[in-house]
Amino acid sequence: MMITKQGSGGLFTDPDPDKARLFFRNDKRNARMMKSKIMPLSRAMDWFVRDGDYLAIGGFGSNRTPIAACHEIVRQKRKNLGFLGHTSTHDMQILSAGEVYDRIDISYGVGLEARGLSRCSRSYMESGRVTVTEWTNYSLTARLKAASMGVPFLPARQMLGTDTFERSAAKQATCPFTGMELTLIPALFPDVSVIHVHEADCYGNARFNGIAVSDIELAHASKRLVITAERIVPHCEITRNPDATLIPFYLVDAVCEVPYGAYPGGMPYEYFSDEENLNAWLLAEKTAEGFAEFIQREIFDCKDHNEYIGIHGGIQRMIELRNKELLIEKEVIV
Amino acid sequence: MEMMIVAAAKELENGVTIAVGTGAPCAAAMLAQKTSAPDLIIFFEAGGIHPTLVEMPISVGDSRTFYKASRAGSMGDVMDACARGLVDYTFLGGAQIDMYGNLNSTMIGKDYTKPSVRFPGSGGANDFASLCWRTMVMTIQDKRRFVRKMDFITSPGWLSGHDSRSNSGLPDQTGPHRIITNMAIMDFEPVSRRMRVISLHPGYSVDEVQDNCGFELLRSDSISVTPEPTDHELKVLREDVDPEKYLIGR
Numbered sequence: 210m211m212i213t214k215q216g217s218g219g220l221f222t223d224p225d226p227d228k229a230r231l232f233f234r235n236d237k238r239n240a241r242m243m244k245s246k247i248m249p250l251s252r253a254m255d256w257f258v259r260d261g262d263y264l265a266i267g268g269f270g271s272n273r274t275p276i277a278a279c280h281e282i283v284r285q286k287r288k289n290l291g292f293l294g295h296t297s298t299h300d301m302q303i304l305s306a307g308e309v310y311d312r313i314d315i316s317y318g319v320g321l322e323a324r325g326l327s328r329c330s331r332s333y334m335e336s337g338r339v340t341v342t343e344w345t346n347y348s349l350t351a352r353l354k355a356a357s358m359g360v361p362f363l364p365a366r367q368m369l370g371t372d373t374f375e376r377s378a379a380k381q382a383t384c385p386f387t388g389m390e391l392t393l394i395p396a397l398f399p400d401v402s403v404i405h406v407h408e409a410d411c412y413g414n415a416r417f418n419g420i421a422v423s424d425i426e427l428a429h430a431s432k433r434l435v436i437t438a439e440r441i442v443p444h445c446e447i448t449r450n451p452d453a454t455l456i457p458f459y460l461v462d463a464v465c466e467v468p469y470g471a472y473p474g475g476m477p478y479e480y481f482s483d484e485e486n487l488n489a490w491l492l493a494e495k496t497a498e499g500f501a502e503f504i505q506r507e508i509f510d511c512k513d514h515n516e517y518i519g520i521h522g523g524i525q526r527m528i529e530l531r532n533k534e535l536l537i538e539k540e541v542i543v
Numbered sequence: 544m545e546m547m548i549v550a551a552a553k554e555l556e557n558g559v560t561i562a563v564g565t566g567a568p569c570a571a572a573m574l575a576q577k578t579s580a581p582d583l584i585i586f587f588e589a590g591g592i593h594p595t596l597v598e599m600p601i602s603v604g605d606s607r608t609f610y611k612a613s614r615a616g617s618m619g620d621v622m623d624a625c626a627r628g629l630v631d632y633t634f635l636g637g638a639q640i641d642m643y644g645n646l647n648s649t650m651i652g653k654d655y656t657k658p659s660v661r662f663p664g665s666g667g668a669n670d671f672a673s674l675c676w677r678t679m680v681m682t683i684q685d686k687r688r689f690v691r692k693m694d695f696i697t698s699p700g701w702l703s704g705h706d707s708r709s710n711s712g713l714p715d716q717t718g719p720h721r722i723i724t725n726m727a728i729m730d731f732e733p734v735s736r737r738m739r740v741i742s743l744h745p746g747y748s749v750d751e752v753q754d755n756c757g758f759e760l761l762r763s764d765s766i767s768v769t770p771e772p773t774d775h776e777l778k779v780l781r782e783d784v785d786p787e788k789y790l791i792g793r
Binding site: 269270298315316319320322324335337343344345346347350354368369370373376381389390391418421423424426475481484536539 | 565588589590597598601602604605606608609615616617618619622645649655656658659660661662663664665666667668669674695696697698699702707708711712713789
């Protein structure tokens, strides 16, 4: 295959599937066993997220995103992580506040979609202290897909002709079948990923409702995978309907029960995002001292996610967000 | 803002498929669905396909994007559909646009490694602009947005004009189709692929549009006047699409 162009961005992870195969063979023995992987979130983050690791966060920014895990990573003061900024919004905002990462593969970050831009993420990205490689949403999905297939790259047709390609770590080549120009998207095997789901059993068989975003590809591509779940269910509940299992146990290293684990983001069919909370972040970011106090109160002074929920109105607030998610007030008119 | 959303909605024929993000593009698609294009099929990049949009999503992945939908799929599902040629249109925004319809949503500054302003990046915009058949852009007519030279091309338009897009390897017959602003509608002259004014919104002159554009606009031989929004369109937009005035209040 003739390489015609090459992006100048850095490749933060090794796309070699033979190295990944050895890791999966030797280091995922525990994951392949049907034994309980349940542990507290703090221990899972301590054991499986190490300084210098390349980290990926599932969901879509403020939707079915393991926010409790992001808080815990900041609370434990992880450093020098690589970060997969794939559809990242509030998750990136939290990780930027902790300055836990110093290199990023980015397709979407900094912003919180229609809510506006995060000053904290922005100034960290503008500081020159973060090494950045550009991608697109589809390209990062393709990188995870390639890894999940155990191949070093996938061909694609996006990114051609743009600076996004120039600042990526993709290559361009001429197709051996058609002669057309293609983008070659390298496989991405994250060291560790966290995915939030509705239900999991103690072995890690996990299922969620609503859109998958890129979490199926991510689950298969990840070297280590922590599942946070709204609820732990008995194994017989999983075997009653195995069609519903989206992430099978042999991919999973740890299972943590974290009710409202996506809060203040939303969880489909459970609770809507807390827009007041998310807005409070955007407001607090306006001054450095104010923001430092804010982070102290919101993250470091909270022992765990339960305490965090507690300072935000507890179960009463969760019920309001649940009503909003289910469109209960609008149900009659729809 | 209302004029822009109504004009954009009218560009969508009934029965077509479209990929949209949040904000004005989503409002235009919702308005079209509730007025002239009831059979419009909307795709969201996080996996929501053909939802019943009872309220405007705040995120392209929030639960509104697959409320009573035909499918809650994945990003791969939606992007693969674009790559296979199943998606007719995309509506995009962007911090900056140039005369060939290339978009910048990544950064401003001379040194990429130390940007003076960092924006979110491509998200799905480059993918949609590469793979959907026709790209339409909605943005405010402003010199800071319509620029001669961008610091970064995030998503492809006609690249450097003429045949440069088809030579790049991007899929055949794709590319920018309409640019819809608060003042006018532009298309692209078919040979040079430069932006060209084809319609003015009521009350605006071609000179005013040019004064709010950082590069020279071509002018169509017959520039039309964009129809005024009807009372019905405004009512649907104000009461059903954006009752909280997130967009139209700006």
